[in-house]
Amino acid sequence: MTGPSRLILPKNVLRDRVRRHVVDFARAEDGVMLALVMFMLLTMMTVAGIGVDVMRTEMERTRIQQVIDASTLAAAHKDNALDPKQVVLDYFDKAALASYISADDILVGGGETSTAVEVNLTAQVKTPFIRHLGNESFNVPARGRAEQAYGNSEVSLVLDISGSMDDNRRMSRLHRAANEFVDTVLTPDSVDRVSVSLIPYTGDVNVGWDIFSRMNVRQLHDYSYCVQFTPDDFSTTAIDPEDAYIQGQHFSHVDARFNYISCPTQSYETVTPFSQNNAALEAQINRLTGRERTSIHIGIKWGAAMLDEAFRPLVNDLVDNSIVDEAFRDRPAPFTSNTLKVIVVMTDGMNTETKRIKEFAYDTPDMRAHWARHAMDDWDNDVDGSVEDHLFDTYYDTAIGNALLQNICNAAKANGIIIYSIGFEINNDAAQEMEDCASSPSHFYRVEGVQISEAFSSIAQQLKQLRLTL
Template structure:
């Protein structure tokens, strides 16, 4: 029988009805996706590490440039450097093989300063950052070095007491002080640095020039010391309105004969104050003449040192300049304490400690004949030979003892530091008590030197070097 069922010409496909096309399968296939993520992360880590390497290379180059530049400008700014500053800087970079990176050198110079600035730049080609579009990194170095000699007022206070005659102390002091003078009064410091030399023993001889500018109750012409009230040691100023008594001219320490070489007020020309000098030869000649005398009054030396740095002393200095006794360049000294361009400093040296002192009672020292008498006779030589032992005490009294001297020294040191004066102190073969007193006087413990023998030269040299200080200003 014939099948009459109608069949279409299109037959359905055989197979899985859920089967997808290859494109759909590829799109939706998640196999291997972590591998892709890992590759991306590794690339990112390598890139970040590479950036770090590039940055470190650039910083290495910058540090090398900066180190070379700092050394170069410090050397070029040295006031003792004779070569042109730009030449010095170029030579440093050339020696380091970095001359092509030096871009600029600036120089400013004046009478008392030299400022040298420089800039350098290198370009570091990147190895990894170029992937981020950064092909190079700039390494820049710059700096300014300055050596400046400010106006400097120095009071150098030297102990020439009797104990300086022990061993070779005086010779060692002369050598050290001479070296100090030569250092601070170098030719480059002309008209900028002044040195006031203040020798002291039992007293301080102001010298006739300074003495004549003061208001003094004048008694004799044998020497030129003045007596100050204890209150004067609480301030740096030497009050020019006050009338001072002239120190009695006599000697009380008794060696067994009528000795008069160690009078309380030093009597010889080399024992006088030399104010505001820049004549190294004259100062050194005075230092070379110094001889040890009797007694130690550190506080008196320090008072005069401070007074000559106090602006209230200017009328005296101005008068001395007008009479050509000091250089006219210093006629306006001492400068005001507020003057930022002026350094005021004291170098205070001793080999001992404050000692006691006698004075003749006023009834025995009140006429020209008395002044003349005691200029001819050692006090104790006369008393032993002419006065009964029961009555000798009527002729003298004790003005100071060691404790009073220490207290007065503390007062004047404190007043000086409060005023802004920098105090360097040197204890030359001192005992512990003397060292403590001198350290307390100094501006800080690092400003105090306790030395033995030839170390005194090292101390003076170290202090002298502080006048010229190099510093990086940026």
């Protein structure tokens, strides 16, 4: 008996079935997304790893730069007594960045009055993620430099010596405060770099014979050496010695004894230009006393002129005649230079009315001699008050003085001059004028009593910091 027979398919049928299975497998979509997802995840992880490494590198670069900046400043500081290189290395060590720097990356230089510290390095920041792609680290260059040196400075110290300064011990307090200011600004490390020009002002400014005689001024008398200005003169900081001016009149408004006069006569009441002599400046300050009237705008006009290069030919002539130190030849420096230019102005009031004698009554030497002996009030009290309007003009009143004050302050600030103003026991109106004159509200000090010393001390300390170039 034979066994069961097997079905033998024809070759063409078998071939068709195999082809059909192959085609079905090729067309099947089961499992395709898994491969795509795996590819996308791998790509995203790679991109994320690169991003993490880049962000980490940037954070490390920021840390390195911050440490460079801080360490070079500390190493270059004038009070640093340690080895500058060691200071920088210690900063990196404390920040756990010591592996990025060596002593060879640090350069120390500078001159006798300065120290310069420079760091120039290339850090190898490791890459935890993309190192598997063959990139072990990123190169991160970083550089920083600090130099601390006393730069050149020109300071105009403009001090109120009006009659009210004798009240409430204001003048004696000014003496002490201004002397401390001078000692703070003029130090051994500022020699031949920092100058102080002292400008005492009352109703006018006596520039003294040394300056007056070197200007193109029509001289009318020998009693004092003030210079008249026009309103336009307060729109510029310049006083050009070649320009034509007229000498200021010599008179007193009210004092028959001539202790209170608008243009003071004593040598210690005149302008001292470009000095670095602490003792001489302080001796002059200690002798200042109250006079007559207040013209802040004239004081600042002269303070600004001492900082304007138009005054340079006169200063050089003073140097040639050993009146100003040789170190200050070619001062004032140009406004475009790196020289720090500062006006510090102090007042205990506000601009007051100032009169002038009409030209016909001040025309001859005899007339000028008369007004040098007789106060204007004598005509009211002893002669004939009805003729006062025929003899005298109001040269400045408070409104005019304030307008000219803001003009000269704005001209100075436009040229880059820093103005600090101090209002010493003043009213609100005067405070507003002095704040407007200052470089900013923070440059204005309104003080009472002994606070004036604190104001001058604060300004002096700020000037020391401004003189440091970093």
